[in-house]
Amino acid sequence: MTVKKLRVLLVEASPDDAGRTLAKLEQCGYAVEHLRVDNAPAMQAALAGNGRTEGGWEIVLCSHDPSGFCGLAALRLMQSEGADLPFLFLSHDLREEAITHAIQSGASDYIFKDSLSRLAPAIEHSLREARIRREHREAQLALRELSSHIQDVREQERLNIAREIHDDMGGTLTAIKLDIAWLSERLSAQNPGLAAKARGIEALVDRCIASANNISRTLRPSVLDSFGLIAAIEMEAEEFEQRTGIPCPVSHADEGAALSPDTSITLFRIFQEALTNIMKHAHASQAKVDIYNRTDGVDLIVSDNGRGLNEADRLKPRSFGLRGIQERVAHFNGDMQISSTPGHGTTVAVHIPHTAAHLPAADGSLPQRTLF
Ligand SMILES: Nc1ncnc2c1ncn2[C@@H]1O[C@H](COP(=O)(O)OP(=O)(O)O)[C@@H](O)[C@H]1O
Ligand SMILES: [Mg+2]
Known part of the structure; x- marks a missing residue:
């Protein structure tokens, strides 16, 4: 039998039960490296930095029995720590509602302690699922970076x-x-x-x-580079009004830091896409834009009073405008909200935080401009 290495975080109050679980793992061909914890602070300490360092935990095996640190509390603790590890409950209790509740709460599986015959296949299955989830996340990240x-x-x-x-x-x-x-x-x-x-x-x-x-x-609107984002947005809004006859006033407040050229061109392109959508789809008689450069980031909010949009519109297979906005904003660790009531217009709001990643460097190595 080939020996498979496995790093297990064992959340277990009973040393006897822990011994039986470890013996079963050894019998199934695992060379186990483990840490047993039986309270929240110890588990939190064990999870700290997991995944950021080589040799982190691969799986959590957690007792679901009432004695000691409660099973569901351990699961919630792992979730709140943002660790995405396979999480298996082991229990003497085989009541259906306990199993259903545990799985619905996000556990990968639920194993009966008195038999443990499903332990190895359940571990293999949940490790495979975790690998697929990780690969999916990595592929999404790579796609986002490529698109950006x-x-x-x-x-x-x-x-x-x-x-x-x-x-x-x-x-x-x-x-x-x-x-x-x-x-x-x-x-x-x-x-x-x-x-x-x-x-x-x-x-x-x-x-x-x-x-x-x-x-x-x-x-490339040269006004963006020479006079900043507000000037460029005001000019674009004015042209939009002339082209479409739809009034589009601009409100703005300037309180925050200067923006990097990347952030301002991104916000400008988002604004252009939002206006194009209003022109193409909204049937609106009024549009407006609010832009706030606050200390924590920039908010750009474009609204119209048109026909509104629904979930199906957002997911249209060959439409990339709103998806493109979403991707660009995510690249800057920002977020995008679309709110709409059918028949009562649409609001597209994006927030891009000021972070070191895209603010001009302190040594001025990026061309910094006062954009407001
Ligand atoms: N302001 C808006 N008002 C009404 N519908 C909109 C608005 N913006 C977008 N939509 C709807 O959402 C869909 C997706 O928009 P988008 O991703 O920009 O792609 P595209 O403009 O190429 O269709 C549009 O086809 C339209 O049905
Ligand atoms: Mg569009």
């Missing part, structure tokens, strides 16, 4: 292209315009036909300049 990385790359590319268009193309077009103006002035006396042609070309160049400015602003 793609967003960052996309923003960087948009910024580069916007600058190229604005500085390089914009500069060249302006030079062409000046040359043509010079030509048409000189041609007007000798050759009015050619002068009219030159003025036509000048008008075309003007259109080209306007459209280059437009493209560059759509790619």
